[in-house]
Amino acid sequence: MTGGDASRSHVDVITIDNLVKRRGSREILSGISFRARPGRVTGFLGPNGAGKSSTLRILLGLDRATSGAALIGSVPFAKLPDPLAMVGAMLDGPGAHRARTGRAHLRWVARSAGLPRARVDEVLEVVGLTNAASKRVGAYSLGMGRRLGLATALLGDPEILVLDEPVNGLDPDGIRWIRTLLRERAASGRTVLLSGHLMGELAETVDDVVVVNEGKVVADGTLGEVTGAYRTLEDAFFALTTGAAS
């Protein structure tokens, strides 16, 4: 772990505390615990079906945990007074109705937080969708949908970003751009939590790594600590996840 500040209560620390989720008779999360801290990019890594999206959905108040807690600072997401200004979230898919234009989508989200229209044009510019803003979301490519999801997450200029597989579907330019964006936000003291399957491009972006497999955390620490004796994070990842599976 990263040392002494684990007990300090920041308003923008994400705390996942012994999360259990059962669906029917299956336990898909079996006591997940970790923290994502301000000023750091935390990578939440694991193979398909490990429980990453399930954990993030509970963190965002979309699903209910069977037991355990997921907190933003000291409160659950649903208790945040102004959620858009505190947490920007992107889950899989654009999160937008295909019949609406990208701009119309961002506008209703902006209205829900009383943000000015000009902010919509700003985030469209940031994610490079200005020229596609009047197109229907249904006509967007995979990468454009991801960019719209990112624009939605950035709308309230939040303290915390929670991104489920943000690089999925992005082209190399897009990956480089998002990496810079995430590093800048962490450098300005904000919290970034992102999930992924472990790729080379993430290894250069994250400070802290939480590896999850079959609903359990199998490694948690700084990038250096988790990579440890292995040659690369990728080697560590395969050793940790295939080891736990057998």
Add this chain to the structure above:
Amino acid sequence: MTVPPATRTRGREAAQALAAELSKLATLPATFLTLGGTFVVNLILAIAFTNAGLRDSTGTRSAPDIGLASIGYGQAGFVILGVMAACSEYVGGQIRTTLTAMPRRALQFTAKHVALAIVVLPAAAITAASGVALAAGVLGDTAAPVTSGRVAGALGGVTAYLALTTLISAAVGALVRRTLAAVVVLLGYLFIAGPLLRDHVPAARYLPDSAGFAMWFPPAEDAGAVTPVHGGLLLMAWTVVLIAVVVLGYRRWDV
């Protein structure tokens, strides 16, 4: 350490949620396609009913009665609108954006229904009035005389009925989450199950459809009939109870 965001008052949060839900409805092409389509279809049906009324020498030839007869079918458009307003949340994973932006689910759900009522009330009034105006115009001097109070009452009743039916449809849509399934359930009730029950079970007059029809159909002669005002109160009670029950589930379930 960062500064906590300024807190919003509940009133401000509710106003913003309403603005967001109105914006969603206004930018969904299906909203105005459905309302426009319903208006046109209802008018065509009203023409047919008016022509039938002209040929019928024994009928009363009341402009409001003939002009509103088509609403029995036109209400299907409002059912579809309500269902689509609710089920469109589940297209493209939009519900997850909705609930991360507005995590107080009961507030968001209420805002959505209020927004829907705001959009539907004028549309319903225009649709209903167009049929009556058409009937009055075509029947001309042959129309049975009616007081303007009777016309206003019938139009008000129909408008309220259509708005409440739209809200009930939205609540059912939120429960079922699938457009086609919800539309089939609602139209099956309105056009098949409802009429069957009405003919065989006396207590069926208190069900939403019969109570709603009492809001604008000419009151029946027998003493036990539901009056327009009672019908309106009954349908409003059905709507509020249904929305409240769906909110109980909506607050808890996984999206």
